[in-house]
Amino acid sequence: MKHLMSGNEAIARGVYEAGVLVCSAYPGTPSTEIFENLPQYSDKLYCEWAPNEKVATEVAYGACTAGVRSFTAMKHVGLNVASDPVYTAAYNGVGGGFVIVSADDPSMHSSQNEQDNRWVARHAKIACVEPSDSQECLEFTKAAFDISERFDMPVLLRTTTRVSHSKSLVEFGEREEHVPGPYEKNPGKFMCVPALAYRNRAKVEKNLAALEEYSNTCPLQKVEMGDGKLGVISASIAYQYAKDAFPEGTSFLKLGLTYPLPMELIRDFASKVETLYVVEELDPFMEEQIKAAGIKCIGKELVSPMYELNPQLLKEQIFGVKPVTVDVGVKPVSRPPALCPGCPHRGFFYVMSKHRDYIVTGDIGCYTLGGSAPLSASDTSVCMGGGYTVAVGLSKAFAATGQKKTIFGVVGDSTFFHSGMTGAVEIIYNNADVIPVVLDNHITGMTGHQDNPGSGYNLLGEVASEVKIEDVLRSYGYKNVIVVDPQDLTAMQKAVDDALASSERAAIVCRRPCLLIKRIKHDRGLCVVDTDKCIGCKSCLRVGCPAVMVKNKKAFIDPNQCVGCTVCAQVCPKGAISRKES
Amino acid sequence: MESKSVLLVGVGGQGAILTAKILVNGLISEGYDVKMSEVHGMSQRGGSVSTQVHFGKKVNSPVIGLGAADILVAFEKMEAVRYAPYLKPDGIAVINDFAMESSTTAAGLAQYPEGCLEAMQAHFTCLVLNAEAIAESLGTTKCMNVVLFGGMVKALGMDDIDWEKVVAETVPPKFRELNLKAYRAGYEAVEKAAAPAKAD
Numbered sequence: 001m002k003h004l005m006s007g008n009e010a011i012a013r014g015v016y017e018a019g020v021l022v023c024s025a026y027p028g029t030p031s032t033e034i035f036e037n038l039p040q041y042s043d044k045l046y047c048e049w050a051p052n053e054k055v056a057t058e059v060a061y062g063a064c065t066a067g068v069r070s071f072t073a074m075k076h077v078g079l080n081v082a083s084d085p086v087y088t089a090a091y092n093g094v095g096g097g098f099v100i101v102s103a104d105d106p107s108m109h110s111s112q113n114e115q116d117n118r119w120v121a122r123h124a125k126i127a128c129v130e131p132s133d134s135q136e137c138l139e140f141t142k143a144a145f146d147i148s149e150r151f152d153m154p155v156l157l158r159t160t161t162r163v164s165h166s167k168s169l170v171e172f173g174e175r176e177e178h179v180p181g182p183y184e185k186n187p188g189k190f191m192c193v194p195a196l197a198y199r200n201r202a203k204v205e206k207n208l209a210a211l212e213e214y215s216n217t218c219p220l221q222k223v224e225m226g227d228g229k230l231g232v233i234s235a236s237i238a239y240q241y242a243k244d245a246f247p248e249g250t251s252f253l254k255l256g257l258t259y260p261l262p263m264e265l266i267r268d269f270a271s272k273v274e275t276l277y278v279v280e281e282l283d284p285f286m287e288e289q290i291k292a293a294g295i296k297c298i299g300k301e302l303v304s305p306m307y308e309l310n311p312q313l314l315k316e317q318i319f320g321v322k323p324v325t326v327d328v329g330v331k332p333v334s335r336p337p338a339l340c341p342g343c344p345h346r347g348f349f350y351v352m353s354k355h356r357d358y359i360v361t362g363d364i365g366c367y368t369l370g371g372s373a374p375l376s377a378s379d380t381s382v383c384m385g386g387g388y389t390v391a392v393g394l395s396k397a398f399a400a401t402g403q404k405k406t407i408f409g410v411v412g413d414s415t416f417f418h419s420g421m422t423g424a425v426e427i428i429y430n431n432a433d434v435i436p437v438v439l440d441n442h443i444t445g446m447t448g449h450q451d452n453p454g455s456g457y458n459l460l461g462e463v464a465s466e467v468k469i470e471d472v473l474r475s476y477g478y479k480n481v482i483v484v485d486p487q488d489l490t491a492m493q494k495a496v497d498d499a500l501a502s503s504e505r506a507a508i509v510c511r512r513p514c515l516l517i518k519r520i521k522h523d524r525g526l527c528v529v530d531t532d533k534c535i536g537c538k539s540c541l542r543v544g545c546p547a548v549m550v551k552n553k554k555a556f557i558d559p560n561q562c563v564g565c566t567v568c569a570q571v572c573p574k575g576a577i578s579r580k581e582s
Numbered sequence: 583m584e585s586k587s588v589l590l591v592g593v594g595g596q597g598a599i600l601t602a603k604i605l606v607n608g609l610i611s612e613g614y615d616v617k618m619s620e621v622h623g624m625s626q627r628g629g630s631v632s633t634q635v636h637f638g639k640k641v642n643s644p645v646i647g648l649g650a651a652d653i654l655v656a657f658e659k660m661e662a663v664r665y666a667p668y669l670k671p672d673g674i675a676v677i678n679d680f681a682m683e684s685s686t687t688a689a690g691l692a693q694y695p696e697g698c699l700e701a702m703q704a705h706f707t708c709l710v711l712n713a714e715a716i717a718e719s720l721g722t723t724k725c726m727n728v729v730l731f732g733g734m735v736k737a738l739g740m741d742d743i744d745w746e747k748v749v750a751e752t753v754p755p756k757f758r759e760l761n762l763k764a765y766r767a768g769y770e771a772v773e774k775a776a777a778p779a780k781a782d
Contacts, residue, residue: 004610004618109621133617133644166619166644167606243642312647323649325667328701332664333692335593337629338685374689541689546628549688558683560723 002169007159010134010170011073011101012037014141016044018097019178020071022063023047024056026418027447028075029110030164031103035073036450039460044175049450049459052384052418053078057085057100061154064089064098065190067180069145073101076117081384081419083120086154088192090124091200093152093207095190096180097145101157103164106281107308110161110446112364112383114306116282121156121259125204127211128156128259129220130236134168140256142173143220147257151211153204158258160281162237162308212260220256221265227251231273233266233290233297235280237309242279244311245318261286263293270295277302277318281309339369341547342563344441344512347486348410350543350567351493352377358406359394363387363420365412366445366514375544378410387411388423392432399433406500407434408508414444414452416469428477428505435499436478436507438469439486441514449516457519470509479504486510489570515563525564525579529555533576540568540577585638587646591665592657593682594631597727600753601655602633604731608740608748609637617644628685630661654706655734657713657727658682659698666702675702676734678726679712709737709772716767725764728753732768 005013011034015023023045025035038047050056053074063070074082079102086100102120105111121128127147131140137159144155188196215221227249234242235255243252253269255262270276278287278299287299302317303309315321339346349370352360362371362378363386371378380390391409398405409427411420416438427434444450451457456466470481480502484495492510499506513520527547536553547561548568555577557568569577588605592598599620606618614637621631634646646668654669655676656662662677669675679699686692702708711733717726728749735745746762753761 004606161621162619162645165621166617168617168644240642240644310645310647311643312650323647324671325649326669326671326705328663328666328705330663330695330698330701332660332695333684333686335630335684336686340628373691538690544685544689546685546688549683550690
């Protein structure tokens with residue numbers, strides 16, 4: 001029987017079948033569902049959410065040094081955070097098989113950049129394996145563990161959004177147990193001291209050379225010979241696009257192991273076709289290496305190095321066939337994502353929006369949306385944890401240039417544990433003129449609700465130690481930690497004023513759980529407008545709630561969207577909005 | 583058969599993904615090879631969302647480009663206009679006669695465009711259904727996605743699949759009855775109305 005599965009679900013199944021025993025990750029789109037699908041196998045393997053990708057990678061690698069198969073997964077920018085242990089693991093090598101998923105996001109559906117992490121495999125000198133559909137996600141995951149153990153290196157299993165989030169039919173296999181013998185100390189292998197690193201440097205090259213030779217005969221590489229006129233070398237989802245875009249009779253060399261490249265196989269394939277194309281999404285990763293090997297091919301001369309591809313784009317870029325489209329003559333307006341109705345972050349950003357002179361350094365999460373109109377209450381958003389540290393840099397720049405500014409550094413609860421804590425220490429250690437704020441909605445929101453060290457639950461949904469953010473901050477030296485319900489605008493404003501007036505080091509924790517958390521019973525209601533009282537001043541529109549709009553020059557609240565949070569009612573100067581219990 | 587592409591579009595939270603899942607489960611039960619693509623993450627927060635379903639004897643790409651969809655299913659009418667360039671000139675549009683403000687129009691920063699439906703009808707074979715009203719009569723507008731799906735099944739003559747069984751098996755048990763009613767209501771609404779015709 002075949003199962004309809006996303007690439008991420010299939011990778012989770014592959015992890016199970018590969019006999020993996022320890023798995024650790026931090027959520028990040030488009031990788032998150034891999035770990036959300038591991039608890040179903042928890043009688044056979046350990047799986048967890050870690051505070052960040054670096055921690056997760058180290059946990060998984062630690063398990064691997066004990067000889068067990070171990071696994072981690074992250075989004076492409078998560079690999080930036082995790083890169084330190086990855087590069088060292090490449091030198092030390094592995095005990096049990098060690099596989100790292102990098103889920104890249106071409107077109108940046110949910111990301112801040114479009115980095116092509118195949119380069120990381122090449123840079124770290126480890127194998128890169130790329131599946132192109134869900135069945136391959138399962139099979140290649142298993143193959144990646146074999147490669148890792150055979151060639152003594154971590155393996156990067158690289159997906160893209162369309163591989164991770166597309167669904168296709170998958171046939172299961174059986175789990176194969178890989179249980180190592182009793183732990184044996186091996187500091188000669190796992191201590192990354194310079195003398196050993198010097199020795200390992202040569203070992204890495206030797207292993208890579210052996211892997212390259214294997215790459216030429218590896219079953220993950222597939223040749224489909226056609227009539228010999230057109231030939232395509234491709235991998236990952238681009239292969240599926242090319243299959244639809246190229247005419248019948250085209251030959252394909254479809255690669256599953258894309259680093260190191262099987263150059264002999266490529267040379268042989270190239271010799272059998274008249275015109276050779278390299279079709280890959282994002283960077284000319286394979287193409288540059290193929291050209292450097294002296295093999296003539298066409299790639300990024302025609303195929304865009306930016307954004308996602310699709311079959312129609314390839315037809316246009318390679319064969320000049322323009323798609324036939326209809327212009328219906330009406331222009332849609334943009335529909336950007338917005339903070340949900342009832343979002344606890346709204347109150348904080350509304351208060352910030354009333355003080356346009358404040359500097360607000362934001363971070364990565366749902367609350368990035370606090371920077372969108374009409375709230376427009378964020379100056380920067382750089383990376384996880386940057387909400388605090390970028391603020392420190394700004395404060396030092398203002399001090400150096402004699403500017404007096406009020407700066408709020410903002411991170412979410414999950415981001416606080418991810419990499420906000422070190423920034424909170426930085427603020428106090430270097431005496432920066434910054435007030436750290438934690439928007440604590442008690443969940444990792446944007447990635448679709450994963451638990452974190454502050455939520456009180458773990459990946460399996462079991463009760464876990466709840467790390468109190470205010471306790472952490474106090475232990476750092478923030479003597480005045482103000483915990484406030486951001487939905488109460490008066491209290492929120494007072495918290496801001498008190499923090500600014502505080503003679504002691506102040507920090508603000510805005511605490512209210514996300515309305516979408518299912519395990520919490522939320523107090524829902526409905527706000528309604530008294531149109532006799534409403535003067536049509538549009539003050540309520542400034543809270544940026546999707547449920548609040550204007551109809552016939554009066555405020556209107558969409559009952560299908562409203563949850564009765566009352567933020568709009570609190571800003572109405574005429575008291576025209578009231579809450580009905582539902 | 584040649585492969586076919588269905589593009590389902592709407593606003594995050596409208597149930598495009600669930601509808602696509604119903605469609606896909608039905609197609610699989612008929613023995614088709616199916617690929618489905620969806621995007622998660624940031625766009626779910628009230629943003630514009632699209633889900634693609636590609637089916638046939640054997641399909642490769644889960645994603646389609648401009649001018650390549652055979653059927654466009656729009657749960658919101660401005661989204662129909664947004665994704666119209668993805669529809670083949672002779673493709674069919676199934677549109678929910680339902681407008682949802684975007685955060686920009688709600689905040690008064692932009693105007694919701696007039697004439698979305700008429701523009702679509704002027705250029706494509708369209709089936710238009712007021713799924714909101716039908717869903718409301720069933721007690722909740724939350725099921726308008728399945729109402730529209732029921733209408734689509736009838737309009738496109740996809741009757742050879744036992745969709746009621748598929749709906750029942752796909753949706754969570756506690757919403758089974760509601761969704762079955764929604765499916766039937768959409769189906770019957772189209773049955774009563776005339777077959778879709780191209781407007782001038």
